[in-house]
Amino acid sequence: MATKKQRLKQKLSKPLNLRKNINKAPGTVTYMGVREGSLTTVSIINYDEEVIEFIAPNSLEEIKESEKSHLTSWIDVAGISDEAYIDNLGKLLGLNPLVLEDAVNTQQRPKIDEYDAYIFGVFNMLYLNEQHEIVSEHLAMVLTEKSVVVFQELKDDVFNGVRERIKNKSGRIRTRGADYLFFALLDAIVDNYFAILEHINDTIESLEDEVYDNPTPEVAHKIQDLKKEVLKIRRKIAPVKEIVSRLVETQSKLISSDTKLFLRDVQDHCIEINESLQIYREMSMSLMEMYMSNMSNKMNEVMKVLTIMASIFIPLTFIVGVYGMNFDHMPELHWDYGYLGVWGIMIAMFVGLLIYFKSKNWL
Amino acid sequence: MATKKQRLKQKLSKPLNLRKNINKAPGTVTYMGVREGSLTTVSIINYDEEVIEFIAPNSLEEIKESEKSHLTSWIDVAGISDEAYIDNLGKLLGLNPLVLEDAVNTQQRPKIDEYDAYIFGVFNMLYLNEQHEIVSEHLAMVLTEKSVVVFQELKDDVFNGVRERIKNKSGRIRTRGADYLFFALLDAIVDNYFAILEHINDTIESLEDEVYDNPTPEVAHKIQDLKKEVLKIRRKIAPVKEIVSRLVETQSKLISSDTKLFLRDVQDHCIEINESLQIYREMSMSLMEMYMSNMSNKMNEVMKVLTIMASIFIPLTFIVGVYGMNFDHMPELHWDYGYLGVWGIMIAMFVGLLIYFKSKNWL
Amino acid sequence: MATKKQRLKQKLSKPLNLRKNINKAPGTVTYMGVREGSLTTVSIINYDEEVIEFIAPNSLEEIKESEKSHLTSWIDVAGISDEAYIDNLGKLLGLNPLVLEDAVNTQQRPKIDEYDAYIFGVFNMLYLNEQHEIVSEHLAMVLTEKSVVVFQELKDDVFNGVRERIKNKSGRIRTRGADYLFFALLDAIVDNYFAILEHINDTIESLEDEVYDNPTPEVAHKIQDLKKEVLKIRRKIAPVKEIVSRLVETQSKLISSDTKLFLRDVQDHCIEINESLQIYREMSMSLMEMYMSNMSNKMNEVMKVLTIMASIFIPLTFIVGVYGMNFDHMPELHWDYGYLGVWGIMIAMFVGLLIYFKSKNWL
Amino acid sequence: MATKKQRLKQKLSKPLNLRKNINKAPGTVTYMGVREGSLTTVSIINYDEEVIEFIAPNSLEEIKESEKSHLTSWIDVAGISDEAYIDNLGKLLGLNPLVLEDAVNTQQRPKIDEYDAYIFGVFNMLYLNEQHEIVSEHLAMVLTEKSVVVFQELKDDVFNGVRERIKNKSGRIRTRGADYLFFALLDAIVDNYFAILEHINDTIESLEDEVYDNPTPEVAHKIQDLKKEVLKIRRKIAPVKEIVSRLVETQSKLISSDTKLFLRDVQDHCIEINESLQIYREMSMSLMEMYMSNMSNKMNEVMKVLTIMASIFIPLTFIVGVYGMNFDHMPELHWDYGYLGVWGIMIAMFVGLLIYFKSKNWL
């Protein structure tokens, strides 16, 4: 239990109590995550229908050189804790300092900003790691005319499928421009949200079984943790729907109407995800209700046992008490069948009470 | 109980934890349902006011040949697990690959997409099977100028009434075009939602009786299952309202203003269905509330029995205990009417307590 | 209790589980109510400022003949189960078959449809019958240039006040056209909703008293029934607000701007009714809350009695038990004041515990 | 308690079960309040920057005569039960009969109606009387070009501050027209709502203390009464916000843009009042929650006392019972230290159980 709680706190990285870089001037590039110590790694894929190049530049100059006007570029920047490097890279790519600030601010809420020369978006990549824990990774993407620049916290990402499709020469992705690549990456992010939903669904189902079978207080805590988890995930996922809607309706020339058709599909998925999260919320509230009802049911059972035991034996104890009295004149004590008669009365009472409780469905 | 739960899970086909075809390129035609093994069967009805033809084409060529420009065509494709066949059929009919993907994706949320040459809609057909279980079947419809193409998971459907009306030469449907057929099919789908509502209503009424008569924990579980069922059905039905509204207001030339008048009727039904689902939701919450109140009422009753028994006999037991003491000097023990006197006191106490509890309305 | 429940079900005529006329072609005139066996009765009032005629036509021809272009006509059709007759009447009056279908469909949700030549509205007339039960009666009204046609299920209605005002030669209604008559009838319907509200208010107040005085489980059931009743009535009344708003803003020439001023008043009433229903809903939830709190209060009282009785007499019983032991060496038994001393101790304990419970406010 | 309830019902004058003047023609001037028997009193204040006149006209003619085109008039009509008088006054002032109907209908919901020549508004004046009870008084105001006509139920009102400011020759109100007077009166009404809010706030705080200190069932009833009171007050106050917004945005020439600036301030206050009412609603729900939690806490305490007493003395009673048995062969009875030993065992058990309960934090 405690470990689960612990894990959640670490993995969702305290999304609610960020303290912004107070007293810094706006536009200051400040990495807000836990410093990973790892260096920033840049990897570039240039491609068109015919050609594909994989470049691992060692310096900003090499990045500069790798640009080729006729190819679509995917510039992947993994590790964003080296602020100076990012700052220089931003200048090289001609990005606004406010954009860079948001790109490395791991606490930034998902958003989309349209500039004349590029579109800038911030997302949360949510995926399950090997320990089946939900990992949230900050991700920023810049779509320019010929390239997509991706800033991600860690090297792990959800883009392997896209990479495979780029390598496959006959794939549709090779025939299209940077906007389609942007869509493909966004699609991959949203697709992974479904895996998260499934994980939540499994948790709900297993909690449902626990509530039915063994409603211990731990289960109540788990339900509350689940509710909190759903709240936090919704907070990371919900803004994406609006972002995609804005992309679908954008006037920007960077996104072709063809690609918008595909984005509409992503929009559908976002609606679906939001609906599911809403349903999970209602389900977790139902779980708690169910838990409370099971609790009070258990209480009822305990009370019944007490009532039956006490109601049967307290009167009997009274009767035997009567004949334990030491009065001089107690004729029953001297009857031949007095003792047997008392037993008879007591057994009759015992049976009578059993029948009474049976009739009340308490047995 | 468990079987009911089991059934629900199977029939509503895990609507909440779909894992999308991650890492496939968008537009890939992938059947998402449980493979039925059955082949795809196509059946065509061509008709106008005078003529009616029933065709069961054995190949794509025959489908091609069956097209006659002066007749309205209803092309019914039952069984959508054969992806290659569907892919070819789609090319034959000139459909966008994204449309085909949605047509066979049994997890697709209800939606409507307007293209220049056709209107594409996805729905869920909900009906009760012989075992009075709710069955959800994915259904896609394409309305072109002269035909309606229906993609459905299984051969079973809710369209027999429409077929009868087409066979009837004097029916209005024979005098109108493909858009009216599209409306008639949609109307049949929505009409069946009412049967589902009635089924839910019956379930609520029977649960109501159970809550009143015998509020066992099983009843609470059934109520929670009901709430979940309503949530899931709402998810499948609710989007239809918006879809029909968009059809009523569409600019597309494929739907005549005459047919829009009829669609307005369907719109009315959709509003009604959504209101009913909302009311069912509130009713199921009331049921749970009622259950909890009955539970705590039962607890009260148990406690009253315990309290009455204990409050009457514990003091009496004390009294007989007094005269069971072995003190040398206990004058009462030697009185002639001591024993009778004690009985008198005890009966008085007994009656007094009965009156007291009676006055409290506990008896 | 059960009878109340029974009554409700009958009177509100299962508003939630209508099964629409599945598999019938749209536009088929099908009466959806319980067949009354009664014939359709038509009565006509023709009037202007000077003249007033009461006509009870025996055939469709007589209806036709009664039309006089210079008089305003109120054609009242009571009893709508004779579908053939209604169908012919509709043709005579030039009404769309879809209108007729809705006119006799007693399950139709309140709505307004504007056509070029007439405005068609469906409402629910709610009134209290002699047994103070809420009766819901389906009603359809058609406003043409010179006449209002009213279709109602039963002969009983809420229009007697309007009839009186028409008979009164100096009344404003005689100086105005069909649209004012339409307004007057609608106003009469909405006015009766206030009587229903008052009835609900009385029910809430009497339940409030019951919850305060004697919160038996029956009261909880009554509260739940009330909640359901409010839900169902809201369903019948709520759409009227929107309908009247549309009439106020209509472009149709059938309603003069003068009459719209009066309709604005009806609109005000509708807003008020909806607010009241909302408040009744919150009040019935408060009632249930209050009931639960009273229940748990009663439980507390029961527990206190048990605790006081047990806490006082169990220790005393222990003490007398001690001196009922048969040990050879129990010096106290042989003391002269042993017996008295024990009584002294016991009385002290008794008093002490009473003081303790008093201090806890349990007595 | 009962008296409080009684009072509330009287003072808020059954706002929820008004039965409208059914079967009367619309536009009939019908006083809906409790007849006060008092005559209608009219008092007029005419003023401009230089002049101020106080007129108490005895007849309609005198009202007519008092009109002077160069002065701003405040015509105050107190007592609206004399329908004929009001009817004539309305004709004199040129008011629409529908306006007069609303002016004397004490059940009328707050509203604003704009006519060409005047603006008509209905409000509820809420104030605390000497017994610190909330009094609701119906009030109607008509703003014409040069005058404000106020219809109020009773002579008491909240306008004394405004009267003082008018008397003060240097006040801003003297330099401005009728629209500013209208604003000043509205401002006085809204300002008094703050006093009502403060009263509610005080009630909540005192209930809070009662819930903390002594959660008797009466407190629960008071909380429910409070909830109902807040509901009813919200119903009277909430529409004012919208009314003021419409005044701020009105196109009517009767209100100058200068005065609108002041009305914007009133608008701010209305927003604040609505927010506060919303917060009070949540607070009263929290109160009930707190009450329930305190109740169940008390129950816990009662149960603990019972459990401790019973758990300690029932086993001890068993032990003494053992040595009260009359078997021939009970060696312990004849031991020299048997009696002392039993005491030892019992004291040990007693202490052990005390320690156990202590460890559970039950003592």
Add this chain to the structure above:
Amino acid sequence: MATKKQRLKQKLSKPLNLRKNINKAPGTVTYMGVREGSLTTVSIINYDEEVIEFIAPNSLEEIKESEKSHLTSWIDVAGISDEAYIDNLGKLLGLNPLVLEDAVNTQQRPKIDEYDAYIFGVFNMLYLNEQHEIVSEHLAMVLTEKSVVVFQELKDDVFNGVRERIKNKSGRIRTRGADYLFFALLDAIVDNYFAILEHINDTIESLEDEVYDNPTPEVAHKIQDLKKEVLKIRRKIAPVKEIVSRLVETQSKLISSDTKLFLRDVQDHCIEINESLQIYREMSMSLMEMYMSNMSNKMNEVMKVLTIMASIFIPLTFIVGVYGMNFDHMPELHWDYGYLGVWGIMIAMFVGLLIYFKSKNWL
């Protein structure tokens, strides 16, 4: 507990029961806070890219003189209880009396008003003082073409960071005009809201632990206090979001499009803050739910102990009672192993009941 409650009331300064300055004419400058006795202190910072001046004017004349058209001015007015001074200052600066009224009204809800020559905003500065209590301070800001005038209740504020950045000659703030200064101050206010959120978050986490570990009634009270605190803070913070949105979209020439880009960032933060407050609200409701569930769990435990003790010893007491009876003929009493046999039976019963309770998971 009580102290906490006390503190809250003082610090959040009774935000809900303000009694407005009833009967004062609108536009009267009336300080609504608790009089601090402190004088009004004005301090001015004039700066441009090259120059920076700090001025502490002793009179209104010196303020007048300090104005220099080529410099951006930050005029900070700390202490607003001296109404006459503020009134004169307002005249000097050319401000509308209504603006001044709002500037010193510490109860004023956050708002923004645009005038031709200036933009006027009211905010609440929330910060934690040394005792980690939330302090709310009323703040008004006026943006003119070349200056920002700040009215604040106390000398303490959240603007030290901004002052530092102004002192730093190379900072961006020095190169920009008054609108950027306005943004910077607003940004500092909003940034401090995050500190408040973090404080609430910490409170929730510590309450969570208390609920898990030791759910005493005090914890319930603390949760209710938290809920109230969140309600009150939301009331102070929520309007800011709308205010910033209006600034972002303003047509006013006072705010450059460049600065709007920065304001969009503040808008993002406001959205985030509102979302967090919403989540805190849900979390505090979950806390209460958890508390109730833990309470009823504890009750269950208490009941189990009682039931186990009573169920075991009451039957045993009955048995020893039997052999305490004084019948002449009780053969068992004379058996050699009678006493031992009874012990055997009793131990068997004891063990049997233990096993039974174990099987029910009560031990």
